[in-house]
Amino acid sequence: xxxxxxxxxxxxxxxxxxxxxxxxxxxxxxxxxxxxxxxxxxxxxxxxxxxxxxxxxxxxxxxxxxxxxxxxxxxxxxxxxxxxxxxxxxxxxxxxxxxxxxxxxxxxxxxx
Amino acid sequence: xxxxxxxxxxxxxxxxxxxxxxxxxxxxxxxxxxxxxxxxxxxxxxxxxxxxxxxxxxxxxxxxxxxxxxxxxxxxxxxxxxxxxxxxxxxxxxxxxxxxxxxxxxxxxxxxx
Numbered sequence: 001x002x003x004x005x006x007x008x009x010x011x012x013x014x015x016x017x018x019x020x021x022x023x024x025x026x027x028x029x030x031x032x033x034x035x036x037x038x039x040x041x042x043x044x045x046x047x048x049x050x051x052x053x054x055x056x057x058x059x060x061x062x063x064x065x066x067x068x069x070x071x072x073x074x075x076x077x078x079x080x081x082x083x084x085x086x087x088x089x090x091x092x093x094x095x096x097x098x099x100x101x102x103x104x105x106x107x108x109x110x111x112x
Numbered sequence: 113x114x115x116x117x118x119x120x121x122x123x124x125x126x127x128x129x130x131x132x133x134x135x136x137x138x139x140x141x142x143x144x145x146x147x148x149x150x151x152x153x154x155x156x157x158x159x160x161x162x163x164x165x166x167x168x169x170x171x172x173x174x175x176x177x178x179x180x181x182x183x184x185x186x187x188x189x190x191x192x193x194x195x196x197x198x199x200x201x202x203x204x205x206x207x208x209x210x211x212x213x214x215x216x217x218x219x220x221x222x223x224x225x
Contacts, residue, residue: 004155042217043201090155098207100146103155 006104021076023091118216135202146203
């Protein structure tokens, strides 16, 4: 039990769909992260939020749009995705940036 | 710059064998070091950590010692079980470079009965 939940756990979407991934942390942390994990590739950091402000955006295509309405919730809005975007999307949180991160179970996304 | 290098996998061991997964790091400041574990179908879980040189992190029979002289943080377990089959990630956090967090590429471990 990590205190970080993600919904949905699995998502299949077409390339023209719009969907959102949700992450919620119950740990009172100030920083939240989105990662992409693809088979045979290193973990890729996508976005970092600290105190609800985006502090890092690692050259992620605009078809991925993050939103952090408060310190407990983080969303990843998806639109017009490509098949190569199929991956496990992991959310994490930490007390502050640089502290150990706690991960959710991930959303397995398949783009058809 | 900062980076983490861990041994290539996959690693296959028999139950009760000794495990070592090597991890070395490069850092400009005084990093904290971590090992995470990812079981099939799950997210990463913090396994252990060490925040300064010569610290030993331990959890669930796993240990790792922060060796500044060799810039290493090798993961060890004396007797692995089938339930230890997972992917293990070494990671570094360096407050001296904007609180960045760096993960290694992961090492897959399979333990066979």
